[in-house]
Amino acid sequence: xxxxxxxxxxxxxxxxxxxxxxxxxxxxxxxxxxxxxxxxxxxxxxxxxxxxxxxxxxxxxxxxxxxxxxxxxxxxxxxxxxxxxxxxxxxxxxxxxxxxxxxxxxxxxxxxxxxxxxxxxxxxxxxxxxxxxxxxxxxxxxxxxxxxxxxxxxxxxxxxxxxxxxxxxxxxxxxxxxxxxxxxxxxxxxxxxxxxxxxxxxxxxxxxxxxxxxxxxxxxxxxxxxxxxxxxxxxxxxxxxxxxxxxxxxxxxxxxxxxxxxxxxxxxxxxxxxxxxxxxxxxxxxxxxxxxxxxxxxxxxxxxxxxxxxxxxxxxxxxxxxxxxxxxxxxxxxxxxxxxxxxxxxxxxxxxxxxxxxxxxxxxxxxxxxxxxxxxxxxxxxxxxxxxxxxxxxxxxxxxxxxxx
Amino acid sequence: xxxxxxxxxxxxxxxxxxxxxxxxxxxxxxxxxxxxxxxxxxxxxxxxxxxxxxxxxxxxxxxxxxxxxxxxxxxxxxxxxxxxxxxxxxxxxxxxxxxxxxxxxxxxxxxxxxxxxxxxxxxxxxxxxxxxxxxxxxxxxxxxxxxxxxxxxxxxxxxxxxxxxxxxxxxxxxxxxxxxxxxxxxxxxxxxxxxxxxxxxxxxxxxxxxxxxxxxxxxxxxxxxxxxxxxxxxxxxxxxxxxxxxxxxxxxxxxxxxxxxxxxxxxxxxxxxxxxxxxxxxxxxxxxxxxxxxxxxxxxxxxxxxxxxxxxxxxxxxxxxxxxxxxxxxxxxxxxxxxxxxxxxxxxxxxxxxxxxxxxxxxxxxxxxxxxxxxxxxxxxxxxxxxxxxxxxxxxxxxxxxxxx
DNA sequence: ACTTACTTTTTTCACTGAACGAATTAAGTA
DNA sequence: TACTTAATTCGTTCAGTGAAAAAAGTAAGT
Numbered sequence: 001x002x003x004x005x006x007x008x009x010x011x012x013x014x015x016x017x018x019x020x021x022x023x024x025x026x027x028x029x030x031x032x033x034x035x036x037x038x039x040x041x042x043x044x045x046x047x048x049x050x051x052x053x054x055x056x057x058x059x060x061x062x063x064x065x066x067x068x069x070x071x072x073x074x075x076x077x078x079x080x081x082x083x084x085x086x087x088x089x090x091x092x093x094x095x096x097x098x099x100x101x102x103x104x105x106x107x108x109x110x111x112x113x114x115x116x117x118x119x120x121x122x123x124x125x126x127x128x129x130x131x132x133x134x135x136x137x138x139x140x141x142x143x144x145x146x147x148x149x150x151x152x153x154x155x156x157x158x159x160x161x162x163x164x165x166x167x168x169x170x171x172x173x174x175x176x177x178x179x180x181x182x183x184x185x186x187x188x189x190x191x192x193x194x195x196x197x198x199x200x201x202x203x204x205x206x207x208x209x210x211x212x213x214x215x216x217x218x219x220x221x222x223x224x225x226x227x228x229x230x231x232x233x234x235x236x237x238x239x240x241x242x243x244x245x246x247x248x249x250x251x252x253x254x255x256x257x258x259x260x261x262x263x264x265x266x267x268x269x270x271x272x273x274x275x276x277x278x279x280x281x282x283x284x285x286x287x288x289x290x291x292x293x294x295x296x297x298x299x300x301x302x303x304x305x306x307x308x309x310x311x312x313x314x315x316x317x318x319x320x321x322x323x324x325x326x327x328x329x330x331x332x333x334x335x336x337x338x339x340x341x342x343x344x345x346x347x348x349x350x351x352x353x354x355x356x357x358x359x360x361x362x363x364x365x366x367x368x369x370x371x372x373x374x375x376x377x378x379x380x381x382x383x384x385x386x387x388x389x390x391x392x393x394x395x396x397x398x399x400x401x402x403x404x405x
Numbered sequence: 406x407x408x409x410x411x412x413x414x415x416x417x418x419x420x421x422x423x424x425x426x427x428x429x430x431x432x433x434x435x436x437x438x439x440x441x442x443x444x445x446x447x448x449x450x451x452x453x454x455x456x457x458x459x460x461x462x463x464x465x466x467x468x469x470x471x472x473x474x475x476x477x478x479x480x481x482x483x484x485x486x487x488x489x490x491x492x493x494x495x496x497x498x499x500x501x502x503x504x505x506x507x508x509x510x511x512x513x514x515x516x517x518x519x520x521x522x523x524x525x526x527x528x529x530x531x532x533x534x535x536x537x538x539x540x541x542x543x544x545x546x547x548x549x550x551x552x553x554x555x556x557x558x559x560x561x562x563x564x565x566x567x568x569x570x571x572x573x574x575x576x577x578x579x580x581x582x583x584x585x586x587x588x589x590x591x592x593x594x595x596x597x598x599x600x601x602x603x604x605x606x607x608x609x610x611x612x613x614x615x616x617x618x619x620x621x622x623x624x625x626x627x628x629x630x631x632x633x634x635x636x637x638x639x640x641x642x643x644x645x646x647x648x649x650x651x652x653x654x655x656x657x658x659x660x661x662x663x664x665x666x667x668x669x670x671x672x673x674x675x676x677x678x679x680x681x682x683x684x685x686x687x688x689x690x691x692x693x694x695x696x697x698x699x700x701x702x703x704x705x706x707x708x709x710x711x712x713x714x715x716x717x718x719x720x721x722x723x724x725x726x727x728x729x730x731x732x733x734x735x736x737x738x739x740x741x742x743x744x745x746x747x748x749x750x751x752x753x754x755x756x757x758x759x760x761x762x763x764x765x766x767x768x769x770x771x772x773x774x775x776x777x778x779x780x781x782x783x784x785x786x787x788x789x790x791x792x793x794x795x796x797x798x799x800x801x802x803x804x805x806x807x808x809x810x
Numbered sequence: 811a812c813t814t815a816c817t818t819t820t821t822t823c824a825c826t827g828a829a830c831g832a833a834t835t836a837a838g839t840a
Numbered sequence: 841t842a843c844t845t846a847a848t849t850c851g852t853t854c855a856g857t858g859a860a861a862a863a864a865g866t867a868a869g870t
Contacts, residue, residue, distance in 0.1 A: 412828080413828085413829060414829070414830095436819080448820070449823090451820095475816085475817035475819065476818050476819040476820080478818080479819080
């Protein structure tokens with residue numbers, strides 16, 4: 001439990017400035033009196049705070065509201081170009097880098113390839129070089145870079161900023177934020193697991209806007225889970241989320257790359273296709289399926305290939321069991337399904353709903369919404385940027401921690 | 406997400422008073438200068454705060470520390486008799502009531518029986534009467550009653566203080582805190598699920614003292630789960646915890662009283678004994694087992710009854726799978742097993758550990774501790790009292806909510 | 811045993827500054 | 841002209857602050 005900061009004049013000043021700033025950020029354009037009402041601050045105090053924020057160029061005044069019977073209110077807006085954020089996604093053999101403004105709007109994107117042989121140091125150097133190129137290309141001064149958010153697969157400890165283990169990258173205990181910070185000592189650097197990043201995007205720009213407690217489940221080359229409680233992402237002991245993909249669905253089932261057997265990931269993701277085919281060689285061989293990527297199996301299923309259609313449906317049923325267990329365990333308002341699988345959801349949607357909706361809370365008349373994400377691939381960039389932005393504008397109630405070091 | 410309070414002189418005053426008070430509560434006896442150091446408050450401010458807390462009789466001065474080379478420090482203690490708390494546990498056919506001081510120490514206990522026919526109103530009246538009897542019996546003035554904590558089984562919404570549904574009691578949507586508060590309008594009243602109550606006791610007096618993130622799993626006439634994140638209990642959407650006992654362990658397995666099939670609760674609790682026996686009538690009938698309560702099956706197993714021993718071991722294996730899935734999903738520091746089953750843990754401990762320890766995080770060399778609760782039945786009372794005490798001494802950072810109304 | 815020098819604890823007191831609220835000014839509507 | 845709403849000005853309030861003083865010790869030296 002993080003310790004609360006001790007009360008002092010500075011604390012109340014900081015709290016109030018951030019409260020005001022966040023109201024402007026999320027409800028712009030707003031008038032002074034509207035903010036004062038919501039904050040329960042005196043209008044005089046508010047004017048003083050606004051003055052300060054304006055001289056810091058964090059906000060600006062623009063236009064006027066229509067009169068409600070008296071003097072028109074001047075409207076305030078957040079200056080989203082007050083600074084810039086770099087969002088980095090580390091994929092299997094490339095890094096994707098984007099420049100965003102302080103609202104997480106993407107201004108420019110780049111990518112750079114690397115090979116499995118490259119060390120974390122090499123990749124960090126590439127990140128540095130990409131950032132420099134973006135800033136020269138966009139003709140912006142590096143002093144405006146306020147934060148860097150990095151998304152990676154695998155087990156990530158966001159508190160100390162290390163990638164604990166990523167089997168995809170073959171990395172272990174890489175202190176990524178510290179390494180990046182060496183090149184940008186003035187900038188706050190954050191890492192997180194990529195699905196948590198996506199979840200941040202859902203929270204601010206997607207399905208999460210209307211929900212306090214929800215889960216994000218990713219279906220693709222594996223199964224991922226991100227848990228949102230009270231609009232905050234839950235981080236387990238080591239700082240990463242859990243490994244829901246490796247809960248046991250079928251005792252003594254298909255062997256998993258993690259060393260266990262019968263993991264959900266082996267049944268409710270791309271892996272299932274290959275597992276099942278190796279299990280039923282005869283029906284497989286007559287099916288003319290050539291590979292087991294989501295896209296291929298989906299194409300075959302759409303063309304009426306019986307074996308592929310069944311693969312999809314069975315995968316959907318297993319996913320349904322996974323989701324049902326999540327619902328019964330977490331009692332979320334909503335589950336958002338994301339990832340490559342969403343593109344092909346029409347092929348297994350029915351089975352998922354059939355099983356997942358048959359849950360404990362349904363029987364007590366508490367509904368759990370099941371939706372597919374409506375965001376596109378830019379959500380990764382948005383999420384990475386939000387990782388930094390949310391920290392920068394966080395209300396400063398707690399003692400500073402060493403995160404984002 | 407609860408809104409943060411706006412900064413003001415009153416806020417900083419309240420924050421600091423509660424910070425000081427909580428340091429004294431948890432580290433007593435302490436000196437002024439020690440507190441000042443921890444709070445980062447000026448010693449002068451601290452003396453002023455201490456003076457106030459003393460006149461409010463929340464703390465008192467007692468004794469002196471040994472000198473460390475200069476003037477001896479006067480030591481401060483929390484006045485645990487500053488007020489009293491009532492802790493109520495509603496069981497199937499009785500209510501248990503205890504009086505505690507402000508540290509949750511039990512001063513006196515009572516119980517009163519009721520029948521299934523009694524309405525929630527009758528039971529509430531009984532609670533009122535029990536409280537009055539305790540206060541006259543203990544010769545204390547009712548004005549010292551500061552809080553009431555109620556524990557009930559079933560789905561509880563602690564935010565609005567209702568028992569949403571308890572199949573054991575046959576109650577639905579009972580606004581229990583409001584009903585109790587009618588008799589004690591000056592007193593703060595709180596409800597929670599009984600396992601969450603137990604968890605509070607573990608947090609303050611048990612295994613939880615050394616752990617930030619842990620799970621409490623109860624094994625007895627059912628399976629319960631309580632989730633602690635960052636030393637705070639996680640409450641799902643409706644305000645109750647999830648229903649982990651009703652996650653599907655065996656698709657299309659034994660039918661459960663909740664309407665689903667193959668629930669964990671049917672395999673990792675007392676229920677399993679009956680289920681399995683009905684499945685295997687022949688081996689059962691030769692086993693001479695007469696009933697399927699935990700105590701009976703355990704007794705038989707201890708006497709060497711093969712069928713009973715196997716029941717226990719199998720139950721343990723299923724529980725192991727349940728715990729493994731919890732570990733993989735939540736990545737806790739520790740799982741604490743509580744409830745009636747703990748008494749007989751030697752009969753299934755081995756199987757539980759065998760399966761639960763074979764988890765994802767173990768393979769990445771992150772250990773999850775598995776322990777049996779060391780608290781006794783008084784922990785229910787302690788937990789109920791802490792429900793109220795923790796709220797009363799909470800640092801007042803957030804806008805007040807309607808809880809504990 | 812007494813003095814002196816040094817520590818640590820606690821209190822006193824003038825000062826600071828963030829929020830506050832009443833009064834004032836500004837800008838509108840009917 | 842009367843009323844409404846918005847924004848600013850300015851003296852007041854009070855929680856926290858830090859330096860200094862007071863209180864209460866310890867540890868030598870004589």
